[in-house]
Amino acid sequence: MRVQDLAVHYKLREGGLLGSKMHTIKAVDGVSFDLDAGETLGVVGESGCGKSTLARALLALVKPSRGRVLWFGEDLNKLDDEDLRKKRLDMQIVFQDPLAALNPRMTVRNIIAEPLWTFFPKIARVQVDERVRGVMKMVGLLPNQINRYPHEFSAGQCQRIGIARALVLNPKLVICDEPVSALDVSIQAQIVNLLKDLQKKLNLSLVFIAHDLSVVKHISDRVMVMYLGRAMELSKRNRLYKQPLHPYTSALIKAVPVPDPKLARAASDSGLTGDMPSPLNPPSGCVFHSRCPFLIKRCKLEVPALRRMENGDWVACHRAEELDLTIGKSG
Amino acid sequence: MALLEIRDLDVGFDTPEGEVHAVNRLNFSIEAGVILGLVGESGSGKTQSVMGILGLLAENGHVSGQALFKGEDLLQMNASELNQHRGTEIAMIFQDPMTSLNPYLRLDRQMIEVVMHHRGMKKAAAIAKAIAMLRAVNIPDPERIIRQYPHELSGGMRQKVMVAMGLLSEPELLIADEPTAALDVTVKVQITHLMSTLREKTNAAIILISHDLGMVAGICDRMLVMYAGEAVECGSVEQIYYDPKHPYTQGLLNSVPRLDRPDDSGLEAIPGNPPNLLSLPVGCKFRDRCPKAFDACSEKPPMQVDEDKHAYRCFLGAPS
Numbered sequence: 001m002r003v004q005d006l007a008v009h010y011k012l013r014e015g016g017l018l019g020s021k022m023h024t025i026k027a028v029d030g031v032s033f034d035l036d037a038g039e040t041l042g043v044v045g046e047s048g049c050g051k052s053t054l055a056r057a058l059l060a061l062v063k064p065s066r067g068r069v070l071w072f073g074e075d076l077n078k079l080d081d082e083d084l085r086k087k088r089l090d091m092q093i094v095f096q097d098p099l100a101a102l103n104p105r106m107t108v109r110n111i112i113a114e115p116l117w118t119f120f121p122k123i124a125r126v127q128v129d130e131r132v133r134g135v136m137k138m139v140g141l142l143p144n145q146i147n148r149y150p151h152e153f154s155a156g157q158c159q160r161i162g163i164a165r166a167l168v169l170n171p172k173l174v175i176c177d178e179p180v181s182a183l184d185v186s187i188q189a190q191i192v193n194l195l196k197d198l199q200k201k202l203n204l205s206l207v208f209i210a211h212d213l214s215v216v217k218h219i220s221d222r223v224m225v226m227y228l229g230r231a232m233e234l235s236k237r238n239r240l241y242k243q244p245l246h247p248y249t250s251a252l253i254k255a256v257p258v259p260d261p262k263l264a265r266a267a268s269d270s271g272l273t274g275d276m277p278s279p280l281n282p283p284s285g286c287v288f289h290s291r292c293p294f295l296i297k298r299c300k301l302e303v304p305a306l307r308r309m310e311n312g313d314w315v316a317c318h319r320a321e322e323l324d325l326t327i328g329k330s331g
Numbered sequence: 332m333a334l335l336e337i338r339d340l341d342v343g344f345d346t347p348e349g350e351v352h353a354v355n356r357l358n359f360s361i362e363a364g365v366i367l368g369l370v371g372e373s374g375s376g377k378t379q380s381v382m383g384i385l386g387l388l389a390e391n392g393h394v395s396g397q398a399l400f401k402g403e404d405l406l407q408m409n410a411s412e413l414n415q416h417r418g419t420e421i422a423m424i425f426q427d428p429m430t431s432l433n434p435y436l437r438l439d440r441q442m443i444e445v446v447m448h449h450r451g452m453k454k455a456a457a458i459a460k461a462i463a464m465l466r467a468v469n470i471p472d473p474e475r476i477i478r479q480y481p482h483e484l485s486g487g488m489r490q491k492v493m494v495a496m497g498l499l500s501e502p503e504l505l506i507a508d509e510p511t512a513a514l515d516v517t518v519k520v521q522i523t524h525l526m527s528t529l530r531e532k533t534n535a536a537i538i539l540i541s542h543d544l545g546m547v548a549g550i551c552d553r554m555l556v557m558y559a560g561e562a563v564e565c566g567s568v569e570q571i572y573y574d575p576k577h578p579y580t581q582g583l584l585n586s587v588p589r590l591d592r593p594d595d596s597g598l599e600a601i602p603g604n605p606p607n608l609l610s611l612p613v614g615c616k617f618r619d620r621c622p623k624a625f626d627a628c629s630e631k632p633p634m635q636v637d638e639d640k641h642a643y644r645c646f647l648g649a650p651s
Binding site: 046048187192215217256272 | 373516523542546568583584589590598
């Protein structure tokens with residue numbers, strides 16, 4: 001998959017009957033990346049940074065205002081409905097809230113089999129059951145629970161059902177939109193490990209969206225950090241956590257609390273001041289400049305492009321070369 | 332005397348499928364100026380124990396035991412007696428900001444109600460105080476926000492409003508139920524600071540219900556780990572993080588993804604799922620998921636307390 005300069009803008013009307021004003025929200029603005037087969041890309045950012053909109057745009061569930069999403073070289077938004085439908089065979093999504101994403105009145109069999117029936121309406125019942133039991137086993141559910149309903153399962157098991165439904169068509173790409181945010185830590189770890197195993201076994205491409213850098217660390221090959229609809233940094237996992245290139249990445253890393261009383265108390269705060277600005281009225285120049293501790297004049301005037309550094313990682317910061325943001329050092 | 336002392340607290344619910352034992356013989360106490368972390372998975376009874384203490388259980392719920400607040404048993408009080416304490420001396424920040432704010436009322440009405448009613452503040456002063464508190468929890472443009480309805484705010488903003496409301500009456504005991512669950516990391520840090528400041532300024536006691544072990548490590552003094560309605564371990568944060576005795580606590584700490592440790596090994600998860608409260612296992616309730624379970628675990632282990640007041644409910648004393 002190749003994403004080029006993708007932008008999704010929403011139009012919003014504000015005001016009364018008379019004199020209403022149109023606003024544009026740039027939910028995603030100029031995001032580009034490549035995703036290889038078998039690669040996992042972590043996408044991280046605070047709420048409102050556009051990560052869920054990005055997920056929807058990647059699956060052509062919302063129309064981009066600009067830019068392209070290429071799937072094996074074909075622009076998804078240029079396809080007609082029928083061709084797009086066929087492409088969707090290869091792309092699936094796992095949602096955040098496992099209970100809300102499953103129809104409570106359907107059995108596990110019907111939930112997991114629904115994509116099969118949608119794409120192959122004539123498929124025989126025996127084949128369906130065989131396939132459903134197969135994916136249930138794959139995600140760690142007992143195949144004899146096939147006739148149960150979602151409420152009979154715990155949240156972690158429901159998320160396994162959601163994953164089974166995503167895998168039943170044997171997709172090439174799975175987009176996970178905060179798949180573990182609603183789960184307890186001990187169960188989170190189970191699901192992250194499960195996705196990691198499945199990704200290896202099935203050579204899946206994964207886009208793993210989270211609001212916190214700690215969750216994606218264990219699963220991603222590369223991580224993209226978003227802020228107000230823009231990609232701030234796109235780096236290889238091993239580098240990003242040690243030596244972030246963008247001040248926002250470094251602030252996010254420092255903001256993750258460490259489960260160790262002495263370290264947690266000694267930790268300096270993230271260095272972030274102020275609040276995330278409204279996406280209706282983003283700052284000029286670099287969108288992060290209003291909270292950046294390394295602000296210079298240029299940041300207010302010029303939008304930094306996402307550019308490739310010598311080491312192959314990408315960053316959108318005017319001062320990336322001169323800043324040393326290595327984690328563990330002071331400052 | 333402890334500010335709040337809980338003795339043999341039981342909370343149960345009558346359901347069509349039978350009785351659910353949400354909390355089972357819980358004992359703990361908290362002194363003024365202490366932040367106690369209440370930790371455990373969903374369904375472990377963290378929330379229901381404080382709901383029981385405050386008389387906020389659902390209709391099919393019942394509570395027994397003692398909850399002594401400054402020596403008076405909250406469980407023996409009727410609603411009007413409880414209201415002398417609730418909202419003023421004891422404040423609670425609820426978990427779900429969408430259902431805890433009244434959708435029909437503007438924020439100013441809901442926020443000033445408590446301070447006007449209990450503290451006898453004038454409206455203008457109460458509003459000024461509410462605005463100051465909104466600013467303290469980092470809500471931008473609080474003068475405008477306070478005139479809005481809950482649905483006009485984002486989830487994170489609503490949660491911040493809940494925190495501001497909890498702090499408004501400057502309570503002696505603040506119970507915060509997952510106050511940062513829905514918030515971004517950078518905002519979490521801000522809320523954490525806010526609660527430490529409250530403790531320093533007013534010497535309030537805080538019960539922090541959370542499953543964020545990073546946050547608990549950062550601000551709590553003591554912590555209580557619950558599993559399936561029971562306390563399984565209790566001690567200072569140092570005791571529990573550096574020398575966890577119960578295998579459940581150990582598993583919980585190992586399953587937290589950590590940024591401060593380089594590793595590619597994947598996360599250690601606790602196998603299995605939390606038990607069904609309708610049919611709890613006999614003996615140790617963690618037995619089915621415990622990597623160290625042995626024959627003795629078919630009996631219920633008693634709470635053992637070592638000389639440093641580190642308590643744990645496990646037959647295995649020393650960590651492996």
